[in-house]
Amino acid sequence: MPSELSNISTPPACIADFCLIPIGTPSASVSKEVAEVQRILKRSGLTYSMHSAGTTLEGSWDEVTKTIGQCHALLHANGVVRIQSDIRIGTRIDKKQTFDDKVAAVRKILESDEKTVGEA
Amino acid sequence: MPSELSNISTPPACIADFCLIPIGTPSASVSKEVAEVQRILKRSGLTYSMHSAGTTLEGSWDEVTKTIGQCHALLHANGVVRIQSDIRIGTRIDKKQTFDDKVAAVRKILESDEKTVGEA
Amino acid sequence: MPSELSNISTPPACIADFCLIPIGTPSASVSKEVAEVQRILKRSGLTYSMHSAGTTLEGSWDEVTKTIGQCHALLHANGVVRIQSDIRIGTRIDKKQTFDDKVAAVRKILESDEKTVGEA
Amino acid sequence: MPSELSNISTPPACIADFCLIPIGTPSASVSKEVAEVQRILKRSGLTYSMHSAGTTLEGSWDEVTKTIGQCHALLHANGVVRIQSDIRIGTRIDKKQTFDDKVAAVRKILESDEKTVGEA
Numbered sequence: 400m401p402s403e404l405s406n407i408s409t410p411p412a413c414i415a416d417f418c419l420i421p422i423g424t425p426s427a428s429v430s431k432e433v434a435e436v437q438r439i440l441k442r443s444g445l446t447y448s449m450h451s452a453g454t455t456l457e458g459s460w461d462e463v464t465k466t467i468g469q470c471h472a473l474l475h476a477n478g479v480v481r482i483q484s485d486i487r488i489g490t491r492i493d494k495k496q497t498f499d500d501k502v503a504a505v506r507k508i509l510e511s512d513e514k515t516v517g518e519a
Numbered sequence: 520m521p522s523e524l525s526n527i528s529t530p531p532a533c534i535a536d537f538c539l540i541p542i543g544t545p546s547a548s549v550s551k552e553v554a555e556v557q558r559i560l561k562r563s564g565l566t567y568s569m570h571s572a573g574t575t576l577e578g579s580w581d582e583v584t585k586t587i588g589q590c591h592a593l594l595h596a597n598g599v600v601r602i603q604s605d606i607r608i609g610t611r612i613d614k615k616q617t618f619d620d621k622v623a624a625v626r627k628i629l630e631s632d633e634k635t636v637g638e639a
Numbered sequence: 640m641p642s643e644l645s646n647i648s649t650p651p652a653c654i655a656d657f658c659l660i661p662i663g664t665p666s667a668s669v670s671k672e673v674a675e676v677q678r679i680l681k682r683s684g685l686t687y688s689m690h691s692a693g694t695t696l697e698g699s700w701d702e703v704t705k706t707i708g709q710c711h712a713l714l715h716a717n718g719v720v721r722i723q724s725d726i727r728i729g730t731r732i733d734k735k736q737t738f739d740d741k742v743a744a745v746r747k748i749l750e751s752d753e754k755t756v757g758e759a
Numbered sequence: 760m761p762s763e764l765s766n767i768s769t770p771p772a773c774i775a776d777f778c779l780i781p782i783g784t785p786s787a788s789v790s791k792e793v794a795e796v797q798r799i800l801k802r803s804g805l806t807y808s809m810h811s812a813g814t815t816l817e818g819s820w821d822e823v824t825k826t827i828g829q830c831h832a833l834l835h836a837n838g839v840v841r842i843q844s845d846i847r848i849g850t851r852i853d854k855k856q857t858f859d860d861k862v863a864a865v866r867k868i869l870e871s872d873e874k875t876v877g878e879a
Contacts, residue, residue: 402802402803402804402805402822402826403802403803403804404799404802404803404826404829407829407832407833408829408832409825409828409829409831409832410828410831410832410835413828413831414571414572416538416571416572416573418536418607418723420660420662420723421662422660422661422662422664422667422669422851423664423665423666423667423668424662424663425663425665426663427611427613427662427663427720427721428624428663429662430621430624430625430628431628433625434625434628434629434632437625437629438629438632439764442762442763442764443762443763443764444762444763445762448570448571449622449625450568450570450572450575450622451534451536451568451575451618451619451621451622452534452536452570452573452575452607452618452621453536453572453607455570455571455572460824460828460831461825461828462762464820464824464825464828465769465821465824466762466764467824467848468769468770468773468820468821468824469764469767469768469769471769471770471773471820471850472767472768472769472770473767475770475850475852480667480851480852480853481667481849481850481851481852481853482849482850482851483658483660483847483848483849484846484847484848484849485605485607485725485845485846485847486844486845486846486847486848487538487572487573487605487843487844487845487846488843488844488846489841489842489843489844490831490835490841490842491547491782491840491841491842492835492840492841493547493840493841498571498572499571501550501571501572502569502570502571504548504550505550505553505554505557505569507550508550508551508554509554509557509558512554512558522682522683522684522685522702522706523682523683523684524679524682524683524706524709527709527712527713528709528712529705529708529709529711529712530708530711530712530715533708533711538843540780540782540843541782542731542780542781542782542784542787542789543784543785543786543787543788544782544783545783545785546783547782547783547840547841548783549782559644562642562643562644563642563643563644564642564643565642580704580708580711581705581708582642584700584704584705584707584708585649585701585704586642586644587704588649588650588653588700588701588704589644589647589648589649591649591650591653591700591730592647592648592649592650593647595650595730595732600731600732600733600787601729601730601731601732601733601787602729602730602731603727603728603729603778603780604726604727604728604729605725605726605727605778605845606724606725606726606727606728607723607724607725607726608707608723608724608726609721609722609723609724610711610715610721610722611662611720611721611722612715612720612721613720613721654811654812656778656811656812656813658776658847667851667853668864670861670864670865670868671868673865674865674868674869674872677865677869678869678872688810688811689862689865690808690810690812690815690862691774691776691808691815691858691859691861691862692774692776692810692813692815692847692858692861693776693812693847695810695811695812725845725847727778727812727813727845731787733787738811738812739811741790741811742809742810742811744788744790745790745793745794745797745809748790748791748794749794749797749798752794752798
């Protein structure tokens with residue numbers, strides 16, 4: 400696999416949100432596996448936040464994607480035979496932005512709605 | 520379009536998480552569009568929750584998917600020419616579960632970790 | 640649930656690509672369920688195309704999302720307790736476009752690369 | 760970022776399907792960017808296949824996620840300010856499987872349907 404791209408760097412920052420699904424487990428519950436993912440993320444040292452439909456984490460492209468891969472590897476080591484993740488991953492070069500910044504930007508717009516209504 | 524499936528019902532309950540992206544807008548910021556989505560969801564009457572990587576909502580399959588489609592339609596009406604959404608949508612027949620229940624189930628497992636550590 | 644949005648129409652056309660995952664099935668193989676999805680789509684009358692990571696279909700927003708919901712419902716009826724789908728769904732108002740058009744547009748650009756190389 | 764996970768390997772094989780969306784580009788068309796992605800993938804040396812809703816590629820977890828990151832980096836270098844990708848990525852430890860194998864497994868089931876019908 401001698402890639403012609405070997406000297407191209409990946410982005411220094413990204414925000415990724417992933418939803419990991421174990422396949423072929425006997426139970427319809429996935430909370431045990433999701434809890435294990437949270438434990439792994441804690442050990443990663445990256446900033447992360449769980450919500451009901453996935454977990455968001457931020458860091459360099461390489462750190463983030465490696466960490467998600469380590470979640471797959473460690474769950475496989477725990478006996479999960481097959482795993483599928485859906486990852487939404489974003490990069491931008493116009494400014495630095497954390498995942499908290501993204502929510503704050505939307506909230507700020509919505510709050511100005513309420514002020515306008517209040518003033519009317 | 521005379522579908523042979525016309526008498527098959529869709530699931531009575533689902534949880535969907537969607538991330539809507541406007542395409543071909545002059546700005547790299549999407550917070551204005553995401554705020555508009557929140558206003559539309561408020562009018563829908565469905566239970567929903569925004570996070571940094573999308574918005575989760577719950578209701579019947581038809582209500583939820585129709586509401587996301589209405590978000591597309593209303594943003595188009597506001598001049599957004601093209602829109603792409605990523606939707607993670609889940610249904611289950613073994614029990615009723617809200618999106619708050621899903622997070623609570625994971626948190627409960629993680630809390631028992633901490634108790635075990637504290638006891639050691 | 641008296642939605643204030645009840646008179647807002649959803650988009651008349653969309654292209655959706657979905658990847659359906661059964662959860663809590665005893666086997667790590669999902670080919671049986673994916674085959675069942677193809678049978679259901681055939682009965683729907685919509686245009687669709689399977690690839691290794693999902694199935695793309697096109698039609699009105701309501702037809703497309705209803706059909707995917709019927710896939711969930713029919714698999715539940717077959718005994719699959721929990722199902723998660725990832726749906727990428729796009730709408731645009733600047734032109735009509737089928738999913739074949741999308742691939743053709745990219746192929747045309749790539750072919751002109753080859754011509755340029757050949758001419759050099 | 761001294762990760763406690765530094766000695767955990769990522770999976771040796773995966774299949775990923777990604778849909779890359781440029782944000783804040785003046786045009787609603789994304790075919791130019793998707794063509795560029797195909798050129799980058801060609802240089803990567805990995806096996807890949809484009810369809811109307813994304814591109815599927817296979818290789819080790821590290822190779823595959825690095826290559827997608829390089830697509831982001833090279834498009835940023837071409838002036839695309841913000842990029843969002845949706846990635847469906849799967850790993851399994853019960854058997855080796857290419858993305859062609861996945862489609863073949865479903866087709867085989869569907870063909871046996873037709874034989875059964877033909878025999879009836």
